[in-house]
Amino acid sequence: MNVESTTRLVFRTHGLAKVYRTGDVEVNALRGVDFEARAGEFVVLLGPSGSGKSTFLNIIGGLDRPTTGEAWFQDHDLAHASDGALTAYRRDHVGFVFQFYNLVPSLTARENVRLVTEIARNPMSAEEALDVVGLGDRLDHFPAQLSGGEQQRVAIARAIAKRPEVLLCDEPTGALDSRTGVKVLDALMRVNETFGATTLVITHNAGIAAIAHRVVRFADGRIQAVETNTARLRPEEITW
Numbered sequence: 001m002n003v004e005s006t007t008r009l010v011f012r013t014h015g016l017a018k019v020y021r022t023g024d025v026e027v028n029a030l031r032g033v034d035f036e037a038r039a040g041e042f043v044v045l046l047g048p049s050g051s052g053k054s055t056f057l058n059i060i061g062g063l064d065r066p067t068t069g070e071a072w073f074q075d076h077d078l079a080h081a082s083d084g085a086l087t088a089y090r091r092d093h094v095g096f097v098f099q100f101y102n103l104v105p106s107l108t109a110r111e112n113v114r115l116v117t118e119i120a121r122n123p124m125s126a127e128e129a130l131d132v133v134g135l136g137d138r139l140d141h142f143p144a145q146l147s148g149g150e151q152q153r154v155a156i157a158r159a160i161a162k163r164p165e166v167l168l169c170d171e172p173t174g175a176l177d178s179r180t181g182v183k184v185l186d187a188l189m190r191v192n193e194t195f196g197a198t199t200l201v202i203t204h205n206a207g208i209a210a211i212a213h214r215v216v217r218f219a220d221g222r223i224q225a226v227e228t229n230t231a232r233l234r235p236e237e238i239t240w
């Protein structure tokens with residue numbers, strides 16, 4: 001997909017700063033982040049440990065608030081929203097994928113996804129969501145009967161089943177070997193291409209940057225560089 005600069009803005013942050021205070025200690029996790037993402041973009045966020053990537057993702061995902069600065073999802077002001085408004089924002093618009101899958105062990109893949117489809121406003125079926133991530137033949141397996149990569153793909157199916165406009169992924173392949181990780185990245189790319197969900201992926205693996213439309217490098221609480229990939233690679237073509 002070619003994401004034109006005329007495409008609608010989904011995220012916009014300006015001067016985003018976050019200070020964590022623990023006792024007398026202050027940590028400047030973000031020091032003024034200006035960022036934009038457009039509908040359908042696939043963005044990879046790179047940067048050393050502690051550079052602020054997760055803090056940034058948590059703020060634009062409505063899990064945390066900035067200390068100062070602006071954070072917008074479309075016309076939702078995330079920096080000043082009430083707790084209730086942030087909860088509604090997350091429920092209605094955001095799919096999250098984390099390093100650890102957080103599946104319910106006593107439920108099958110299908111039932112884990114149904115936890116979301118039963119409360120969402122316009123969900124796809126659990127079967128469709130699992131099919132998109134290549135698990136149409138594992139519907140009735142329990143998490144313990146699935147590999148790590150398959151469990152992560154169930155987590156992705158659960159995240160996309162409500163048709164979120166944005167998919168925010170924090171180290172989705174962090175616990176996986178590269179062969180398994182490729183399948184997870186394939187699933188994320190397929191979701192991005194099929195549903196047009198704006199997708200942000202935090203990773204420590206610089207090789208993964210090659211599958212993105214755009215690569216954003218964090219350093220010391222700031223965006224240090226932004227690069228656009230003119231030619232993107234498929235996950236099968238990268239190494240890490």
Ligand SMILES: Nc1ncnc2c1ncn2[C@@H]1O[C@H](COP(=O)(O)OP(=O)(O)OP(=O)(O)O)[C@@H](O)[C@H]1O
Pocket residue numbers: 020021022027028029047048049050051052053054055056
């Ligand atoms: N809840 C918190 N309380 C205090 N300090 C925090 C908290 N969350 C993050 N920090 C600090 O803020 C800084 C940025 O952390 P953040 O998790 O955003 O970095 P990161 O780039 O995602 O790192 P990693 O790649 O290791 O996950 C770090 O110095 C971290 O210790």
